[in-house]
Amino acid sequence: MRREVLEAMLPYLSEHWGNPSSIHRSGRRARQGLDESRETVAMLLGAKPREIVFTSGGTEADNLAISGVAWASSARGRHIVTTAIEHKAVLQECALLERHGFEITYLGVDRDGLVDPEAVAAAITERTVLVSVIAANNEVGTIQPIAEIGSICRARRVAFHVDAVQAAPFQPIDVNVWQADLVSLSGHKLYGPKGIGALFVRQGTAMVPLLQGGAQERQRRAGTENVAGAVGLAAAFALQAELATMTAESERLSGLRDALLTGLTAIPGVRRTGHPERRLPNSASVVIEGIEGGDLVAALDLEGIEASTGSACTTGSVEPSHVLLAMGIDPERARGSLRLTLGRENTAIDIEATIEAVGRAVVRLREAAPAPEPAQVPAAMSGAPSV
Numbered sequence: 001m002r003r004e005v006l007e008a009m010l011p012y013l014s015e016h017w018g019n020p021s022s023i024h025r026s027g028r029r030a031r032q033g034l035d036e037s038r039e040t041v042a043m044l045l046g047a048k049p050r051e052i053v054f055t056s057g058g059t060e061a062d063n064l065a066i067s068g069v070a071w072a073s074s075a076r077g078r079h080i081v082t083t084a085i086e087h088k089a090v091l092q093e094c095a096l097l098e099r100h101g102f103e104i105t106y107l108g109v110d111r112d113g114l115v116d117p118e119a120v121a122a123a124i125t126e127r128t129v130l131v132s133v134i135a136a137n138n139e140v141g142t143i144q145p146i147a148e149i150g151s152i153c154r155a156r157r158v159a160f161h162v163d164a165v166q167a168a169p170f171q172p173i174d175v176n177v178w179q180a181d182l183v184s185l186s187g188h189k190l191y192g193p194k195g196i197g198a199l200f201v202r203q204g205t206a207m208v209p210l211l212q213g214g215a216q217e218r219q220r221r222a223g224t225e226n227v228a229g230a231v232g233l234a235a236a237f238a239l240q241a242e243l244a245t246m247t248a249e250s251e252r253l254s255g256l257r258d259a260l261l262t263g264l265t266a267i268p269g270v271r272r273t274g275h276p277e278r279r280l281p282n283s284a285s286v287v288i289e290g291i292e293g294g295d296l297v298a299a300l301d302l303e304g305i306e307a308s309t310g311s312a313c314t315t316g317s318v319e320p321s322h323v324l325l326a327m328g329i330d331p332e333r334a335r336g337s338l339r340l341t342l343g344r345e346n347t348a349i350d351i352e353a354t355i356e357a358v359g360r361a362v363v364r365l366r367e368a369a370p371a372p373e374p375a376q377v378p379a380a381m382s383g384a385p386s387v
Contacts, residue, residue, distance in 0.1 A: 054196065108326060
């Protein structure tokens with residue numbers, strides 16, 4: 001978290017501690033901080049303050065967008081269009097709706113992870129109530145043609161949700177250019193605090209709240225607001241969204257990312273994943289033959305390099321990333337995925353050190369891997385007597 005963000009939050013963790021729904025002095029002061037934060041986020045999105053709902057993070061924002069609109073529109077239709085490479089916060093919520101009688105269309109992508117807008121148009125029917133597409137994939141960094149998809153949805157009068165959690169730190173967002181009705185954000189991706197997010201909900205979009213209770217957030221999200229978190233999210237978003245700063249940092253990170261990918265793909269058996277150009281400036285992802293991604297992440301951690309893999313360990317088994325599988329990558333190769341993301345503090349020295357560390361670790365892991373078992377030859381073919 002940026003120090004400026006922490007400094008903006010501190011008064012709301014100590015002095016202005018009141019409940020923003022209260023009418024006493026400390027409550028009114030907390031409400032002022034909440035309102036100002038809402039105005040800041042709205043301004044940065046090209047929205048109105050009343051269209052911003054603060055949530056506990058990107059996951060809740062996605063859940064609220066999907067189920068909130070689906071249930072509010074269920075009398076008109078029960079069909080949702082999304083993609084096979086969405087964040088689990090979208091996919092799991094869609095799976096839940098399927099169990100309640102909704103029909104979900106999961107669109108495929110090409111080998112670079114791109115969604116075809118024409119496929120979106122073809123999937124929409126008269127029963128479609130929502131389209132949800134991630135702005136930039138959280139694993140491979142591929143950036144989608146959101147404005148084009150938004151235009152299709154607007155022409156067909158279908159609500160359009162965009163998960164912009166990963167994209168918001170690196171590209172200006174205008175909900176009107178995107179023609180989006182719902183946009184999800186998360187504080188910690190913007191160098192803000194964890195546990196706070198926001199959902200843009202275009203005025204006039206019907207929504208059923210997930211949380212029941214008080215009338216907070218214009219009755220769209222019950223519960224006492226996280227004022228300090230909202231202040232932190234707004235401060236972080238404002239700092240990150242300064243156009244000149246955002247452009248310069250994106251160019252710097254793109255150079256580091258390209259150097260990292262060049263060095264990694266020079267290692268035998270390493271291949272880039274994601275679009276070569278339409279990708280986030282901080283995102284480098286590869287698949288590596290002959291290793292397990294989790295083993296590589298552990299090896300890098302011992303060298304002080306914090307990485308992640310597209311694989312998820314569940315009850316002792318390793319499942320390849322659903323994103324990589326949707327991109328047509330072989331399951332065995334997908335198990336050797338490595339995800340590296342860059343940030344404000346990274347330098348060219350870090351890139352060189354990481355390339356060297358990955359190279360050493362890959363050699364060690366391949367040498368330590370058990371040799372494949374020889375194919376079993378039927379006894380009759382081996383010359384041994386058959387029994």
